[in-house]
Amino acid sequence: MSQAAETLLFELGMEELPPGALASLSDALTNNLVAGLEKAGIPHGKATGLGAPRRLAVRIADVAVQQPDRPFEKRGPAINVAFDESGAPTQAAEGFARSCGVDVAALAQLETAEGAWLVHRGVETGQSTAELLPGIIEQALTGLPVPKRMRWGSQSAEFVRPVHWVVLLLGDAVVPATFFGVDSSRQSRGHRFHHPDPVEIARADDYEARLRAAYVAVEMTERRDMIIEGVRAEGERLGGHAVMETALIDEVNALVEWPVVLSGSFDADFLRVPPEALVSSMQEHQRYFPVRDADGKLLPRFITVANIESRDPQRVIAGNERVIRPRLADAAFFWDQDRARPLAERQDGLRAVVFQKSLGSVQDKAQRVAQLASRFATQMGTTPALGERAAALSKADLLTEMVGEFPDLQGVMGRYYAHEDGEAEAVADALEEIYRPRQAGDAIAATPLGQLMAVVDRADTLIGIFAIGKAPTGAKDPFALRRAAVGLLRTLIEGEHAINLHALFSEAGAAQPPGLNAAEQVPALTAFCLERLRAIYLEAGFAAELFEAVRSVLDVNDFEPLDFDRRIHACKDFSQLPAAGSLAGANKRIRNILRRAEALPEAVVDANRLNDTAERELYEAIEARQGDVQRHIEGGEYSQALAQLAELKAPVDRFFDEVMVMSDDPARQANRLALLQRLQGLFLAIADVSALPESV
Known part of the structure; x- marks a missing residue:
């Protein structure tokens, strides 16, 4: 039979939060509560962070109403200490049994590599979640990233803003707890003006719907979408498109509980001021959304998001228009004043x-x-x-x-x-x-x-x-x-x-x-x-191997970023070629052979000593391509150079299949090592392809 589970709801109501703090505090509270439940071993479902300017909330589905029972094993004294020679329990055994609340006869024995021990085994009954929640939430609140805490009233508790109400429900039951001097209940609060009366939350699952009916859109993503769609539609209605920067949308989202989109206008004469100054004034000072026409030119309009459905929207609009005028007038004044003196005259200052x-x-x-x-x-x-x-x-x-x-x-x-x-x-x-x-x-x-x-x-x-x-x-x-x-x-x-x-x-x-x-x-x-x-x-x-392939052949104290970029893109192009894996493996093999060689000759190949067909074919293939490869390298055309070298796959494969590099003949061995050095040198002039994976 599955364990009983209920939805958990925790809401902390307070004075308006700083706009920049809402999202981070909501995320942290959600994560901390989840971590607390998991540490306590309480199964749960999906956690959802909720919040608005006057509240932080978390709803967690399918929270077990009780910790699962947990088997335990408590080790006591060693058997040779627990019983005397006659097999009677010693004081050590009896003391251990008393500490476990059982008789010695109820204890078991545990055999280990170190010896035998008395043990007490049993099942610990899980505590109820309701008993554990106050401590879990207290820890979650303590761990919030509050940059500056404040006190209020006569209490010593500190938080980002004064706390006025606490909702803590597990299903339909109130979990008794006290945070920041406020007792938990099922009474939330709605919009400060539209619904100032308490909002009764019968069940945790009813939370969002009950608050929406009280003019609070508590789900932050939903509220953000409401703002975006409303501002976009209003911009289109004005014959243009709203300028919606992410940072401003997020700030407005943290300022309103019930977004109502309105628009206003300003004197078109202000458009003589550089548009960036007008936009900055509207966005930073007033949190307004500017509006541009189809050509990108600023229109003498703005969009604002109010936190109230006014019975007389025109009065709200008029108020915003009165507020923005002096801001834009300041920008126009600065523009006129600054132009009176050339930039060059400001240098000495x-x-x-x-x-x-x-x-x-x-x-x-x-x-x-x-x-x-x-x-x-x-x-x-x-x-x-x-x-x-x-x-x-x-x-x-x-x-x-x-x-x-x-x-x-x-x-x-x-x-x-x-x-x-x-x-x-x-x-x-x-x-x-x-x-x-x-x-x-x-x-x-x-x-x-x-x-x-x-x-x-x-x-x-x-x-x-x-x-x-x-x-x-x-x-x-x-x-x-x-x-x-x-x-x-x-x-x-x-x-x-x-x-x-x-x-x-x-x-x-x-x-x-x-x-x-x-x-x-x-x-x-x-x-x-x-x-x-x-x-x-x-x-x-880009894979880390591509970066290392280039970095390893360059002097880190003497390189050009543009040249590095061309090389790493060439390596990426090369890695997509069918021959790349085989040639990467061949270069690894060449590196290991040359590393083990006692003494490396100069990379000068004596063509007259190339007796095997395979080594002669490789030599001729290198000779045929070396000129073009060098020209591509000198021109920074590394992709073309590696594409030329990719054509060496067949003769390279045949060379390693048929030729013994470390020949018993010292002269032949030296000649073959020189051939491999020459081949390796062509690749290393671009990158160390041996750093690339052999299977691409």
Whole structure:
């Protein structure tokens, strides 16, 4: 007969939670409760985390109402100690029996390799789940990731917000418990305005339906979908499409219990302000969703999600329109004020802005970046003059009113102001592109000058922070150097720039303040970038063997990311060829043979000593392809080179089937070893294919 089970519901009601905390607290509470049940050995079904601004809740299906009975075995004294010579129990045996609550006669014996022992065996009756739940939940609450706790009233309990009610049901029964000074019950609460009266929860399974009737959509995914669909439909009704960023959707979802989508408008004159500033104002300050037309142009409309179904929606809309006007007016004022003074005039002010105490001011950094840009401009498809000008202006928008109000617009506003100042279009665009990619999945800079700036700015930051001893350790990366390294590497690879990392960081290190010995950090920084490169390829689905095949043939202190990328893609292409597995195995065999050889000759093959047909065919096949392979390698066409080498499968297989490399004739043995060295050398000029799996 199956054990009885009921649905468990726990709800903690409180003042409105910080928006950024709801999702993490809900996940943690769900996971902690599940872990507590499992630790107690209580079977259960699916756990569902629920939550809204004023509540955290968990519903778990099919929770056993009692722990299963568990057999136990308690070992006592050794038999030779438990009984005397006549077989009568000693005090040791009797004491053990008393501690177990049985007679000595009820004890069993256990035979082990170490000897025989008295044991007490039995079955421990499981406790009721209701008795265990208060402790399990207390532990779950203690383990929540609450960054800042608070006290309220006269009690000493601390939590993220004051707690007002607790619901704890197992099926239809209230489980008695007290948390944060509040006793559990079956009374929840609905929407603060639409349903301020208590909400009676008869059974745990009724929870979501009862709260929905009280104007609370407690299932977070459902509420999020309601917001997305409502905002999308309203955007279409307005003749455009709503701009819905994931972060804003999640924040709004954590702010409302009953989402009601409304829209409003603002004066079209504000559209003269760069749209990014208007969007930032709407999203960050008001949590509004902007609306764009079919061409992507901003419309003088916005969408908001209210937490109430007003009897007079127009009053709510009018209130939002009154609130947004001064925000947009501020943005327009900043735009007008900032344009009154060219970016170039702000450069000197950057001397008063500290970049890092040991690395000087932001102006010092801009000058170092200008020097580095001049050095690599030609290699990256632009001119030193443009590089120096873009670097000189690259940080100037830090001192504008707009960026002061909206820091996320750094670079964006620099581009707008540079265009207004009449700067070269490439320079203006580079002021924004220097920060690309801004995050994972973002595109790299689109122009050569922007790519140059993105690379040299990050190179200066990386070598400078390494030089002052602040390289990332473990999970700590306060200067976001891992992200900077990934951005630099992606730009060099996707922009197809053949830049040597050692040369780049050496030049950047030479420009750092004296006394830092930045040059000593170049090898460590290059190795750090190589590890970031590994992460990039693994995330992109490349097997670890492919990465190792390339890394093992390159000097880790002297390589080009673009060249590395071409090699690893060539290895991936090669691994898909029918000949790949066989040639990988052959290269392993060659490596082992050459490693065991007492002395390796020069890789010069004497054709006159090739007496066996198989070794002669291999030699001729190599000779026929070597020229083309070398030309492909010199041109960075590694896939084509490996495709040529894949044609050697048949003669290589026949060679190992028919030829004894380690011949008794020393001259013949040396000649065959030279042939294998020559074959191996062709592959190693690209990658160590012996690192690839033999079965592909």
